[in-house]
Amino acid sequence: MTRSYERLMGSLGRGMFFRPERQRVRELLSRDARPKLVVDGRQFPLFDISMNGLSFLFPDNFPAWAVGDETDVALLLHEEEVYHGAARVARIEPGPRKGARIGLGLVGGFLDLPAIRRKDDERRLEQGLLHGPGPLESRVPHEYQDVVMKILHFYQFHRRLLDETENRYHLEGADESVINNLTVHAADALRGPYEELQKEASRVAVSFVGDRETLLAAKEYTENVLVPVTLCAPLNRRAYTKPLGYPGDYQVMLHYYANSFEGDSVFAKVLHKFAVEHPLSNGVRTRKDLMIEMMNHEHQRVIERDGDDPEFRVANLGCGPAREISDFISTNKTWPGRVLWTLIDQEERALSVAYRTSQAEISKWNSAGELFLLNLSFVQLLSEGVPLQEPGTQDFVFSTGLFDYIRESRAQTLIRALYDLLADGGLLAIGSARAPQEMFWSAEFLVDWTILYRTRDEMLRLAALLPESAEVDVVLEPGEAYYFLTIRKR
Numbered sequence: 001m002t003r004s005y006e007r008l009m010g011s012l013g014r015g016m017f018f019r020p021e022r023q024r025v026r027e028l029l030s031r032d033a034r035p036k037l038v039v040d041g042r043q044f045p046l047f048d049i050s051m052n053g054l055s056f057l058f059p060d061n062f063p064a065w066a067v068g069d070e071t072d073v074a075l076l077l078h079e080e081e082v083y084h085g086a087a088r089v090a091r092i093e094p095g096p097r098k099g100a101r102i103g104l105g106l107v108g109g110f111l112d113l114p115a116i117r118r119k120d121d122e123r124r125l126e127q128g129l130l131h132g133p134g135p136l137e138s139r140v141p142h143e144y145q146d147v148v149m150k151i152l153h154f155y156q157f158h159r160r161l162l163d164e165t166e167n168r169y170h171l172e173g174a175d176e177s178v179i180n181n182l183t184v185h186a187a188d189a190l191r192g193p194y195e196e197l198q199k200e201a202s203r204v205a206v207s208f209v210g211d212r213e214t215l216l217a218a219k220e221y222t223e224n225v226l227v228p229v230t231l232c233a234p235l236n237r238r239a240y241t242k243p244l245g246y247p248g249d250y251q252v253m254l255h256y257y258a259n260s261f262e263g264d265s266v267f268a269k270v271l272h273k274f275a276v277e278h279p280l281s282n283g284v285r286t287r288k289d290l291m292i293e294m295m296n297h298e299h300q301r302v303i304e305r306d307g308d309d310p311e312f313r314v315a316n317l318g319c320g321p322a323r324e325i326s327d328f329i330s331t332n333k334t335w336p337g338r339v340l341w342t343l344i345d346q347e348e349r350a351l352s353v354a355y356r357t358s359q360a361e362i363s364k365w366n367s368a369g370e371l372f373l374l375n376l377s378f379v380q381l382l383s384e385g386v387p388l389q390e391p392g393t394q395d396f397v398f399s400t401g402l403f404d405y406i407r408e409s410r411a412q413t414l415i416r417a418l419y420d421l422l423a424d425g426g427l428l429a430i431g432s433a434r435a436p437q438e439m440f441w442s443a444e445f446l447v448d449w450t451i452l453y454r455t456r457d458e459m460l461r462l463a464a465l466l467p468e469s470a471e472v473d474v475v476l477e478p479g480e481a482y483y484f485l486t487i488r489k490r
């Protein structure tokens with residue numbers, strides 16, 4: 001299950017003191033558990049849960065309790081009570097969208113989360129065996145089932161055909177080039193029809209994505225019917241199984257940048273290649289080139305500004321493998337003065353890849369560049385600033401592949417914080433996926449990758465907290481999958 005980007009905490013997450021981890025309800029329990037939380041006789045949506053407490057959403061800003069009040073709490077899953085006892089109000093804070101979020105500490109009891117999860121699994125098994133797939137099918141629109149079946153047959157038809165041919169070639173002792181030719185030939189033949197199918201599925205899905213219950217049912221249906229066939233493609237497998245808790249980890253980004261045929265069979269290679277050619281994946285490569293272009297432009301500006309010994313400072317938030325930096329170094333090699341890059345990511349393994357590839361280029365060309373790598377979350381950046389870098393010091397700040405997951409008000413606050421990092425005349429560039437995306441179905445349904453797609457106006461709204469002097473614009477990267485909000489500090 002996906003973890004939200006705000007919950008990816010970097011190295012400082014849980015400090016030295018043990019505190020039972022709080023888990024979002026949707027991360028802990030199945031969709032069928034339908035948790036019911038009853039507090040003092042009234043039912044509320046459960047928000048998160050830990051072994052010694054939980055929090056819930058109260059619909060308006062004036063909750064019926066104050067911090068320290070004692071309450072009676074009952075938690076039901078699958079209509080069955082799993083906890084009943086006393087709790088004390090530990091905190092009251094604003095809710096994620098409206099109202100309040102109220103945190104309760106249990107008094108004299110505890111929630112055995114592994115046991116609760118096991119119970120949920122067993123109930124699901126019993127329900128599944130008893131009723132079969134019928135209840136799920138009844139919640140999925142027929143038109144959607146039809147297109148899924150069409151895609152399933154497309155996959156199975158071509159998998160069989162390609163497997164047969166590949167096996168025959170192997171038996172005949174054909175060499176690798178023959179298999180490679182088959183792979184390229186199949187990809188060329190299937191690319192167009194598969195694109196049409198993805199568009200058709202997206203068109204049908206658009207009609208129900210606003211209805212959460214139908215969306216979840218359709219996703220589960222897709223995961224039962226189509227996803228198992230696609231997991232042979234390395235990109236699909238990594239993004240769908242989310243070994244690091246979220247789909248767009250550094251390994252997925254490396255697949256995008258490699259843009260090659262990867263997999264254990266011709267069919268797997270073709271599916272993988274189609275996934276790395278998807279507009280959102282292609283856009284990762286084209287937006288990377290746009291960032292390099294902007295970095296070059298800003299570099300020239302600083303060289304002209306500083307004369308003899310320029311120092312160009314760049315910060316990249318959510319850097320992942322930071323391909324922009326290694327490519328910048330390998331194409332420019334040397335330059336006047338120095339370039340200082342501050343690369344920030346909550347994922348240590350991504351920073352390790354970023355460091356290795358960029359430092360290798362610096363060493364190879366003896367480039368005058370220095371890398372500062374910071375393993376922290378933007379949540380820490382908001383509260384503590386950026387270690388090593390004072391406000392008003394950066395000539396170019398950019399972020400790609402991060403704001404697509406951050407809701408508007410949080411994104412506005414973060415953009416304000418990044419703007420404060422800019423030196424006078426500096427440029428901030430923030431990428432976010434463009435709405436509409438006519439092939440969004442494959443990301444949402446095949447690999448369970450939920451992205452916020454924004455219109456040009458929604459991009460402009462992200463600049464709402466900036467001073468009037470900021471020069472704001474929105475540009476579309478050449479692949480047309482991502483907008484960039486660009487902000488020049490004057």
Ligand SMILES: C[S@@+](CC[C@H](N)C(=O)[O-])C[C@H]1O[C@@H](n2cnc3c(N)ncnc32)[C@H](O)[C@@H]1O
Nearest residue numbers: 005008248318319320345346347377378400401
């Ligand atoms: C989709 S990848 C994009 C990586 C890179 N910018 C690129 O385009 O190749 C998103 C990156 O954001 C990082 N990330 C996610 N949540 C974060 C957070 N709360 N703070 C900092 N980085 C975060 C992830 O670890 C991941 O490396």
